[in-house]
Amino acid sequence: MGRSPLWTAIRTALSEEIAKGQYAPGDRLPTEAQLAARFAVNRHTVRRALAALAEEEIVHARRGSGVFVRHVPTPYPIGRRVRFQQNLLAAGRVPDRRILHLETRTANDRECAALRLDEPADVHVYEGISLSDGFPLAFVRSVFPAIRFPDMLDALRTTRSITAAFAVHGLADYTRASTEITAKTASSTLSALLELQPGTPVLRTVSVNVDGAGVPIEFGRTWFNADRVALTLDDT
């Protein structure tokens, strides 16, 4: 007999098949009974291997339903420069945006404070869904000072990129001044937008972007599907 337990071989076999894409994220694995037959072992041996995979957060068992391959969370760096499209491309995903709502209105107290505006002031509002490989990754609401970026809504409509819309107004670079991260359970409206079960957790970030002179240019609130994303900081 080899020195390593039998179930470790099953774990590595399944792990490799998942890594090869034989089972895609969200897919259901064969039942424990089927796996036991395939590997010619007892069901409990398969269960030990599946438990190890669950511990590594590679799969996820749902009683009465099956064992499912986890969506591997997309690493999403939030440092001095946060760029949605670049972040996703770096993670090997295809980014896209779906615009839900564009409007211009007077800013509320919080928005005025974040953007350092004297009230009353007008802001352009963008609301949309950020997609990763076609799946909803986040709901975004961003407000921009209307005086400084008069053509923001048109620019967003045509470019569907915040970075590009800033560039239209002659702003080549901008940085993240502050980010606040909280977690909540998804409301019914949010779970509908992000196509997730009500009650699943969401990561919310509240952030301010500034131009080179430190003047606020964007106040953004983002709700991430917590199953699909892992916010990362690299302070090296």
Next chain:
Amino acid sequence: MGRSPLWTAIRTALSEEIAKGQYAPGDRLPTEAQLAARFAVNRHTVRRALAALAEEEIVHARRGSGVFVRHVPTPYPIGRRVRFQQNLLAAGRVPDRRILHLETRTANDRECAALRLDEPADVHVYEGISLSDGFPLAFVRSVFPAIRFPDMLDALRTTRSITAAFAVHGLADYTRASTEITAKTASSTLSALLELQPGTPVLRTVSVNVDGAGVPIEFGRTWFNADRVALTLDDT
């Protein structure tokens, strides 16, 4: 008639009473009917005021139960230097630690990779609850290379501070090399430890601290009560 709607006066009145501490975080407000009687308005007018307070995240309604004052989340900076005690003192909270478990064991694959150890290697393991004003704020599991910090467990037991325990070993300063942030719903064991309802969201950070030379010294996994904390980044 005044130009501002009736409900705004009710909102500010309730908001001030909450700010004054007349209703503490976690307290239940009077019922909508009682508030309607007190302010001599219709219940719908009270509801409009409560909706505004809920929008500001000052209160939180639970159908069948009541309207509750939110726990104001403690801002918890995660930058280059993350210090639990200093973070809480800066937020005006009283920090404390409850040690759950201390042990020495061989590191697993993930821990060896994070700490850049050649396996097999021994690590000291700390598991505990971080308290804010006496309430559980987070469950922490940290592992330290045993060779480099031989007296870690004793130091943690006596000082109950990771920073102080490092100082015992002659390490005056250390910095955060990387942090990964995800959100999950609390498991039953975790919700018991943090004294929260099962199914409420938790913020999980996975982080590596390094010494001045960039050598990893701590691999930490922390589960925060998401209702009580807001992770903040300041990139100014």
Next chain:
DNA sequence: TACTATTTGTCCGTATGTATG
């Protein structure tokens, strides 16, 4: 388990004052 009272959530409607053209 089942039942009941309480409390919030959602819907129907009515009335009034204000702004607009």
Next chain:
DNA sequence: TCATACATACGGACAAATAGT
């Protein structure tokens, strides 16, 4: 002056969730 639209406030009824017995 009139018609219309809108915001505000009020009144009631029922649904849905919760808590206690």
